[in-house]
Amino acid sequence: MFEIAYAAATKRLCFFTGTGFSKAVTDNKAPSWQGLLEVLCTQLPNGDELKQSLFPEDKPIPLTLEETAQVIAIKLVEVDKNIHEEVANIIAGVELAEDNEDVSSFFSEQKFRVITTNYDKLTEELAAKNLCQSLTPGLPIPRSSAHVKVFHVHGSIDSPDNMVVTSEDYFKFINGDSYFSRKLSTVLHENTVVILGYSLGDANLKAIISDYKGFSKNHVISSNLFFVSRSSVDQNIKDYYYHCYGIRVLDNLDIQDFFRLLNEKLSKVRRIAEKSIESTLRVVHEGRRFKETFITLEDSFYRIISALLSIQPLKGVVWSLKGFQQWLENFFRHINLLAFP
Template identity: 65%
Template sequence: MSEIFEIAYAAATNRLCLFTGTGFSKEVSNGTAPTWKGLLEELCDILPNSVKLKASLFPKDDPSPLNLEETAQVISIKLAAQDMDIHEEVAKIISRIELGDDNEDIEDFFSNRSCRIVTTNYDKLAENLTGKNTFQSITPGLPIPRSSSNVKVYHVHGSIDSPPNMVITSEDYFKFINSDSYFSRKLSTVLYENTVVILGYSLGDTNLKAIINDYKAFSKSHVVGSNIFLISRSSIDQYVKDYYFHCYGIRVLDSMGIKNFFKELNKEIPKAEKISEISLKSIREVVYEKRTFKEEYLKLEDSFYQIISAIAAEGLSWNNNLVVVMIGDVIETKTNLTKEHNAWEQYEHLARWLIYLGAIFEVSQTSIEKKYLEAVLRSMTTMRKGNYIGYSWHAYSSWKNRWSSMIVSNRVLIKKYIEANTSWPDALTVVNDIDS
């Protein structure tokens, strides 16, 4: 999967940030870490009349009267009346959580790689996964370490190391959202500077959504590809994926559990490490010294994904005219390679490259739009459903199967362009797929 290679490349170039939520802690603790709701119910159990309180706050047959932060505030008031502090009680519960078994692939990554981890979890499970690797645990209320480390864990909502500073109640959340703290600024910074992978987390946090949405505006104005991925164990409908990208610039990788994600990532990292330094050097030579990629290199399907990853690692904008020239030359060369004798795999490569490009950023009204659409037209008019001499069935299969993976605005753009420039039936079949 090209997206996994892109994430592996970020890891190889020390530009990977993992954003972990409750689902991550549940995964690595074999399910013993409580959900947010489960944690609040456990707090109720230490109060008098707990059954009545839980029935009121968490009714079985009706919606809860309050959101979870407000529910936590109610419980906090009840605890205070018993001379107990909600932050201390939560710290006691969380401190009992331990790592489970069968975390080999996750531990392999955490103990051997460099990365940044931003978490809303209070536990120290991420730190425990690092083994002998050097790490820093950074928590509100405690001094910021100034030494270097391979793994930095930012507890933006606090941790059990400093219970009074944990963000639990609605009052805590209001203070967090409205404060310009080191942690709120750091969260914003890592989105700008890294490839971010969201693990075990939903988009329920208002502050997070605001920051991610701010980055979405930045990435569009600077014509850089989306660098935020959401890993989902369950299958997610295409319209939901479109919503995630449109509102937050997030690419969804579904039907993939957290452990399987790290298993696939660990497979790709050695290859990414092997080529990262060379590909960065090549990008600089092609962009700044006006050299060109060799045809033998561009014949390889992986070459395009390496180029795209290197563009991001170098911090280049696709609105940079030098980058546009480079991408245009690469696409043109690949298109010409499809004209060689028995170059059937090149047809398939070209289709996949264009689909991947269309899944990364919104093409409309950017300087790459014209060259991109011309290449799409070439690809779609040389494909055909079924085996026919001179046409690529594999290219058709790629377009048909991956059409829905592209950003919805790009699908609309391509549909209009294809309908205006060709009557080729198989091309029209793809762009008019109403289920996508």
């Protein structure tokens, strides 16, 4: 939580949100992806029969949800309906729950980025509208700055025709080279990313993270991906996702509690973030050394690494692999001299 709070304090935090985030801030009123498709079935003649064939109760569903959406889209065309417009109409009716105090507090006070595959505008409602920009495929890209920027990589209800819903839409999205696909890559590489409201087994999530992993292997950056899970996750599973995708899992933590803890941690981190960056800059640029009293602190190493990640793109600190290794060698040699003079 210290690393995440430090990223927030230094404006290097990005949330990657899925359906579970919308469900959490609407008291479970927002539909799941499958639930949304089941609602669409009811808008068709013989909808119950179609729903039963696509979502059988006694066996696994025969198609992926994207393929299922394609089937429903074809059926909707036959009755002069458009699946994108129907989805937008359903999502537009979803409202925030009243009990979002900790989430709203963070969203209205901090500067950060959000990448979301959700179509709704709930994130924008949580943040103060005059401090938030909503970026959606099919609409003009604002050039001004904002405290909160929300990138709807799968589209939003503001532009239904550009929403990624069916398997055909997903194919175009994955194989396209749009502003949003490039921005997704950039934001993942430059920020600490906290994944909220996804399943660890989500295929789309793993495809995106795999791209990030390929980048991180060729650049000197630490793992900066965190996954928040409401349920318990076995340690073996945690080890697997860290080894394969560089994801650190925070389990037994729902979204409301996550933001409560983050807000509490921020009150401490704000006081030390600026001081840590200043002292790290002096060590890097002026050849100074950290004080022994600082190095012996429990979280000193995290402060140093977080400060290095914060100043690297902002203060002219550019590491080659050899240079970074040399700096760490000198740092640990200094620690050893303190421990074994």
